[in-house]
Amino acid sequence: MTKNQEKINLKDTKYCPIIRPTKVVGDVWTILIVKTLLKGPKRFNQIKDEIEEITSRTLSARLKFLVEQRVIVRKQFPEIPPRVEYELTTMGKGLEQIVVEIEKFGNTWMC
Numbered sequence: 574m575t576k577n578q579e580k581i582n583l584k585d586t587k588y589c590p591i592i593r594p595t596k597v598v599g600d601v602w603t604i605l606i607v608k609t610l611l612k613g614p615k616r617f618n619q620i621k622d623e624i625e626e627i628t629s630r631t632l633s634a635r636l637k638f639l640v641e642q643r644v645i646v647r648k649q650f651p652e653i654p655p656r657v658e659y660e661l662t663t664m665g666k667g668l669e670q671i672v673v674e675i676e677k678f679g680n681t682w683m684c
Contacts, residue, residue, distance in 0.1 A: 597642050598668060602627055602635045607665060608672050610645060614660040644668070 581588065598604060602624070609615060609623045621632055636659055639645045644665040650656040661668075 597639075597644060598671065600635075602631060603639065604672055604675060606632075606635055606639065607644070607661065607668050608676075610659060610661045610665065611669055611672065614648070614658040616656070616658055620659065639665070 598607070605624045605627070606620060609620050615623075617632065617636070620636075621627060621629065624632070627635075636645065636647070640647050640659075643662055645659050645661055648658045648660060650658070
């Protein structure tokens, strides 16, 4: 290793601003869910309809994870039949530029 190369230690706190967000948004389903919710609150089946290839099981797991990470909120309405909507939090809305840039990069270099 040369003097100018730095060995990366993932436990080093200076990498936290890269590592933690990547763990949250580091998969295609999360990016597509965020992209869908940038248009406004959606119910489970509305999200599933927009992301045709995602399975119900995967969508359910990703939504639960994103709620735990405070990227989205799950709103349950006291109605019969029960109604649940998912919506981006302020933090989730902060991902908009990342989604836009990933899409722009993909359009420019990958598609």
